[in-house]
Amino acid sequence: MADRIQARAEAYVTQQWQRKGAFAWAMTPLACLFGTLAALRRATFALGWRERVDVGVPVVVVGNVTVGGTGKTPTVIALVEALRTAGFTPGVISRGYGSSGTQPRPVTSVSSPGQVGDEPVLIARRTSAPVWVARDRVACAKALRAAHDDVDVIVSDDGLQHYRLARTVELVVFDQRLGGNGFLLPAGPLREPLSRRRDATLVNNPFDRALPPWPNTFALSLAPGDVWHLDDPSRRRPLAQFAGERVLAAAGIGAPERFFATLRAAGLAPATRALPDHYAFHDNPFVDESADAILVTEKDAVKLNAWRDARIWVVPVEATLPARLIALVVEKLRGRSPA
Numbered sequence: 001m002a003d004r005i006q007a008r009a010e011a012y013v014t015q016q017w018q019r020k021g022a023f024a025w026a027m028t029p030l031a032c033l034f035g036t037l038a039a040l041r042r043a044t045f046a047l048g049w050r051e052r053v054d055v056g057v058p059v060v061v062v063g064n065v066t067v068g069g070t071g072k073t074p075t076v077i078a079l080v081e082a083l084r085t086a087g088f089t090p091g092v093i094s095r096g097y098g099s100s101g102t103q104p105r106p107v108t109s110v111s112s113p114g115q116v117g118d119e120p121v122l123i124a125r126r127t128s129a130p131v132w133v134a135r136d137r138v139a140c141a142k143a144l145r146a147a148h149d150d151v152d153v154i155v156s157d158d159g160l161q162h163y164r165l166a167r168t169v170e171l172v173v174f175d176q177r178l179g180g181n182g183f184l185l186p187a188g189p190l191r192e193p194l195s196r197r198r199d200a201t202l203v204n205n206p207f208d209r210a211l212p213p214w215p216n217t218f219a220l221s222l223a224p225g226d227v228w229h230l231d232d233p234s235r236r237r238p239l240a241q242f243a244g245e246r247v248l249a250a251a252g253i254g255a256p257e258r259f260f261a262t263l264r265a266a267g268l269a270p271a272t273r274a275l276p277d278h279y280a281f282h283d284n285p286f287v288d289e290s291a292d293a294i295l296v297t298e299k300d301a302v303k304l305n306a307w308r309d310a311r312i313w314v315v316p317v318e319a320t321l322p323a324r325l326i327a328l329v330v331e332k333l334r335g336r337s338p339a
Contacts, residue, residue: 006276014068017180017189027187035184038161038192045163055141058153058168058333063160065196066180066189069254069277070173071204073119073299074222074319076157079171080127082326083153088333091151093140094120095158096133097278104134104143113303118278119157121302137165153333161191169332170198171325173220175255176205178212199332200325204258216328221320224262227295230304230312239315243267248291252279252300259297263315270295284309 016023044050062079064070076092083090096107096117107116109125116133124131130148134140137159145151159165160172180189200216211217227242229235247268251259252275260272271291279285281303286294294311296304301314 007274010276011274014189017183018177020181020183024181024183024187028183031184031187034186035193038184042163042192050164052166053138053164054166055138055154056145057151059141059156059165060153060169060171060329060333061156061159061165061167062171062173063156063158064173065160065192065194066174066177067185067191067254068189069258070175071202071220071222071258071319072158072173073122074317075171075173075202075220075321076123076155077126078319078321079155079329080123080129082321083155083330083333086326086330088153089150090153090155091130091132091144091148092120092123092127092155092157093137093144093159094123094131094133094156095135095137096120098280099133102135104132104136104140106144106147107131107133114280118299118302122298123157125302126298137162141165169200169329171200171202171329172196172198173202173204175203175258177255178203200328202321202325218322218325222262222317223320224266225316225318227313227315230296230301230314231308231310233314237313239263239266239268242293242295242313243269246290246292247271248273248286248289248294249296250275250286250294250300251297252281253277253297259315262317263295268295275300279303282306286311 045052062072062076080090099115099117107120107124111121113121120131120133130144132140132144141154179194184190201214202218202220203211204220204222211219224239226236227239247270249260249263249270250273254277256274263270284307286309293313295313295315298314298316
């Protein structure tokens with residue numbers, strides 16, 4: 001019951017952030033305070049009062065200026081593969097949402113999501129690249145480099161607002177909600193103004209919305225792959241084969257409706273269950289659900305190890321990065337131009 005209440009509360013706030021209604025205007029004084037404090041913090045780095053730290057190799061930050069999931073993790077995975085193809089040896093650093101401990105630590109495909117975070121485990125499984133997590137991304141990058149001296153570029157999963165980490169390229173990812181009502185937190189979804197400088201913008205755009213007229217803006221294509229069974233990953237089915245079955249779609253991610261829309265676009269008509277972002281899945285929340293199959297995201301699947309439910313299938317998502325974006329990133333990395 002508590003998770004349903006939390007999910008509804010998150011959905012309500014997200015909905016309000018898309019409009020300039022009473023909620024947004026009531027929160028405007030707090031948004032002004034948030035914006036002032038954030039601007040002062042940025043200014044301390046811009047004016048040189050606080051030092052940016054160069055970790056010795058180029059850094060690509062994949063982040064967002066909005067709250068909630070926008071497709072960063074699939075973007076990081078695709079970018080790691082693209083950099084490998086271009087001849088680089090990438091490593092990945094992340095905050096590791098919900099991770100325990102304060103010191104940098106490595107992440108492997110069998111790490112506990114409760115200790116290092118769900119997204120880093122997924123990135124490690126999908127890329128086999130060195131992945132390290134820590135709250136302090138500078139310390140995290142240094143620890144990764146000390147353990148892997150062959151790494152010649154670091155991809156930071158989020159960390160756009162971690163200004164102390166010097167970076168070579170900044171990529172900002174949006175979904176179809178873009179900047180919502182355009183207000184800063186808590187009146188709107190923005191951590192920073194939409195005008196924030198960056199090297200390129202990616203828009204995860206499943207609803208064919210026209211791209212905004214921002215410089216260096218690219219469409220991010222996310223497509224589902226073959227669905228695999230949680231208990232036996234060798235069992236795979238095309239997503240469309242689930243059409244006509246009693247399907248429950250469940251997602252504990254920042255934008256669950258995006259996952260549900262992907263399934264509907266494949267011809268499915270699922271019942272849906274939105275869970276809070278980074279839902280822990282300590283117990284099976286589907287015991288009372290009547291469904292032939294339960295479809296979940298890969299991010300959720302890495303946490304489903306304390307119990308089993310034979311109905312669960314996992315929907316992987318593949319990101320395709322535009323060739324022009326990859327060329328832009330590679331060019332800046334080879335030139336070491338500042339972001």
